Amino acid sequence: MAPAEATWRRLWPLFALLGIVVAIALIASFTPAVLQRRTTQGLINLIAVVGLYVFVGNSGVLSFGNVAFMAIGAYVSALLTMKPAAKSVFLPDLPTIVAHAEWSTFAGALAGGFIAALTGLVVGWPLMRLSGVSASIATFAILVVAYVVFGNWTAVTGGQNSLMGLPAYVDVWTALGWAIAAIVVAFVYQETRSALLLRASREDQAAAQAAGVNIVLHRLVAFVISAFVSGVAGVLLGHFLGIVRVESFYLDLTFLIVAMLIIGGRGSLTGAVAGAVVIAVLTELLRQIEVGLQLGHTMIVVPAGLGDVILALVMLLIILFRPNGIAGGRELAWPFGRRSA
Amino acid sequence: MKEFVQILADALSVGSLYALTALGIGLIFGVMRLINFAHGELITFSAYTLLALFGLPLPVMLTGALAVGIALALATERAAFRPLRNADPTTLLISSFAVSFFLQKLLVLLVGSRLKGLNFLPELGRKVELSGVRLQLLQIVTVAVSIVLLVGLTWFLRATRLGLQMRGAAEDFRMARVLGVRANRVIATAFALSGILAAAVSCLIVIQTGVVQPRMGLQLVIIAFVGTVIGGLGSLPGAALGGFLVGVGSILLQALLPPDIRAFREAFVFIGVALVLLFRPQGLIPAAGLRERI
Numbered sequence A: 001m002a003p004a005e006a007t008w009r010r011l012w013p014l015f016a017l018l019g020i021v022v023a024i025a026l027i028a029s030f031t032p033a034v035l036q037r038r039t040t041q042g043l044i045n046l047i048a049v050v051g052l053y054v055f056v057g058n059s060g061v062l063s064f065g066n067v068a069f070m071a072i073g074a075y076v077s078a079l080l081t082m083k084p085a086a087k088s089v090f091l092p093d094l095p096t097i098v099a100h101a102e103w104s105t106f107a108g109a110l111a112g113g114f115i116a117a118l119t120g121l122v123v124g125w126p127l128m129r130l131s132g133v134s135a136s137i138a139t140f141a142i143l144v145v146a147y148v149v150f151g152n153w154t155a156v157t158g159g160q161n162s163l164m165g166l167p168a169y170v171d172v173w174t175a176l177g178w179a180i181a182a183i184v185v186a187f188v189y190q191e192t193r194s195a196l197l198l199r200a201s202r203e204d205q206a207a208a209q210a211a212g213v214n215i216v217l218h219r220l221v222a223f224v225i226s227a228f229v230s231g232v233a234g235v236l237l238g239h240f241l242g243i244v245r246v247e248s249f250y251l252d253l254t255f256l257i258v259a260m261l262i263i264g265g266r267g268s269l270t271g272a273v274a275g276a277v278v279i280a281v282l283t284e285l286l287r288q289i290e291v292g293l294q295l296g297h298t299m300i301v302v303p304a305g306l307g308d309v310i311l312a313l314v315m316l317l318i319i320l321f322r323p324n325g326i327a328g329g330r331e332l333a334w335p336f337g338r339r340s341a
Numbered sequence B: 001m002k003e004f005v006q007i008l009a010d011a012l013s014v015g016s017l018y019a020l021t022a023l024g025i026g027l028i029f030g031v032m033r034l035i036n037f038a039h040g041e042l043i044t045f046s047a048y049t050l051l052a053l054f055g056l057p058l059p060v061m062l063t064g065a066l067a068v069g070i071a072l073a074l075a076t077e078r079a080a081f082r083p084l085r086n087a088d089p090t091t092l093l094i095s096s097f098a099v100s101f102f103l104q105k106l107l108v109l110l111v112g113s114r115l116k117g118l119n120f121l122p123e124l125g126r127k128v129e130l131s132g133v134r135l136q137l138l139q140i141v142t143v144a145v146s147i148v149l150l151v152g153l154t155w156f157l158r159a160t161r162l163g164l165q166m167r168g169a170a171e172d173f174r175m176a177r178v179l180g181v182r183a184n185r186v187i188a189t190a191f192a193l194s195g196i197l198a199a200a201v202s203c204l205i206v207i208q209t210g211v212v213q214p215r216m217g218l219q220l221v222i223i224a225f226v227g228t229v230i231g232g233l234g235s236l237p238g239a240a241l242g243g244f245l246v247g248v249g250s251i252l253l254q255a256l257l258p259p260d261i262r263a264f265r266e267a268f269v270f271i272g273v274a275l276v277l278l279f280r281p282q283g284l285i286p287a288a289g290l291r292e293r294i
Helices: A002-028 A033-059 A066-081 A084-090 A096-100 A105-127 A132-152 A172-190 A193-203 A205-210 A215-241 A251-264 A269-291 A306-321 B002-032 B039-052 B058-084 B089-111 B137-159 B161-171 B173-178 B183-209 B216-231 B236-256 B259-279
Strands: A293-295 A298-300 B127-130 B133-136
Touching (some): A002 A033, A002 A269, A033 A172, A033 A269, A066 A132, A066 A215, A066 A251, A105 A215, A105 B259, A132 B089, A172 A193, A193 A215, A205 A215, A251 A306, A269 A293, A306 B058, A306 B089, B002 B039, B002 B137, B002 B216, B039 B058, B039 B183, B089 B216, B137 B183, B216 B236
Antiparallel strands (some): B127 B133
């Protein structure tokens, strides 16, 4: 009996988090269409936060570059899945192979994630050698480069014009499926030897190095997996909105995703999921108040834009008073009694 | 030849702006290992002060911008960075990221996110003839202001007691405190200096572009960050050099690249940066106090 229980204890955070996410999607499926769309968007954000967590949580290095991988995923999948007729109208100068491609949405999503991961491998190679804070700033450079390239590469991305007419296939269930996949990937990865060594280097770089941990290699592994998950999140966001604009993959999205991870707690997968859920709920409440909230006989209305200010303030308060976020760097605890041994 | 001098003047003035910005960031990093995103908002808020005071006499506007830059720098230090003084650099980085977005979103809430025109000191846009070459007056002013600030800062760090304490603190903060350096005073001074640098950059950039918008500071700071990283985090000459090189590089690429790929110049600058880091991960002028002892 004992080994079985130990296995269950180990897997508990995974199943608990999957249960929460599935429950959210199930509840949302009974709500009006507007709320369903918000939930879908929330799940996509959750995938993006989990993607960011895979690198940030395990390595301890903050990345501002993951939204660039989202952009890569979104553009790749859009170009591969759009109807050739639509592409010949919007992007007449597209290379022939891409212009004639009409992949299935699933293949497009995998390709988006794969190209994002490949980019992560190529740019991560030099950047992962940098020490902590320098590496964070360098990841910001990835974001800027992606923004500049996508915003000006008119033949392929439409440049400053939006890329329209991609199949808007993402609903609650698609987002749920990918969210489950993302959580499983993040959990399985963090149970591997490579992730354990990486977390050791996060706690004490000198000690880990002295013990023979190849920090650069393990960081790179985390970065590539993180880029893949972020890429898929970008694919879903593009196909959810039905439109890809370079502006929607820049500073505001970066701020949102980073804030979610920090507020939830960057040290654990539970934290990543908690941050995405809590902020989604908070944002939705604020949105209701911005429209106008009836409370007894008084109507409470706050100016638009207050939500962002409050989000930034919450993030600041969290980092000042609870630097490890809501989850405090821990995974969900086994609720059925203490360890028997 | 004339064209070349013109490009050189462009490169020098843009390079100086980035050098000043990178220096403001480098000062703070030196004393507290903080990468200050909110430096951008010091620039933005100073610029909006110019907008608010527009029409008043020039000295009032400049004093106002300077006062707001310094006051905001000190306020952010007191509220968001002092409580985290013993935290690790990543926590400080996150805190400054949050402060930066808080101030930026607050500004959007108060005045909106649209560009606002501001015709500040249009006389400086005039061209002057200097031994046969026509230069914009503003470019000369920018370079001159930068040199004055650089010399002033160097004098402050070399010749005053507080400057000496600041250099000591940048080298080894704990040791400096043991020897009687007052941590709060040194750090507050560094923030005040970064506020001055930010206000100066803000005035110059407003004259140059003629517009203000809530994201103007952050855009500058992102480029300047990269400058401080290639210069060598924690080294002031490194920050100034790195910022200058990034600015000069982007202008030279703008001038020399074929027109159809000119829009990608920032991408090329950053790729250049990645190459520099590949060979010198500690930056061009590594800081003495930060050398890893492993």
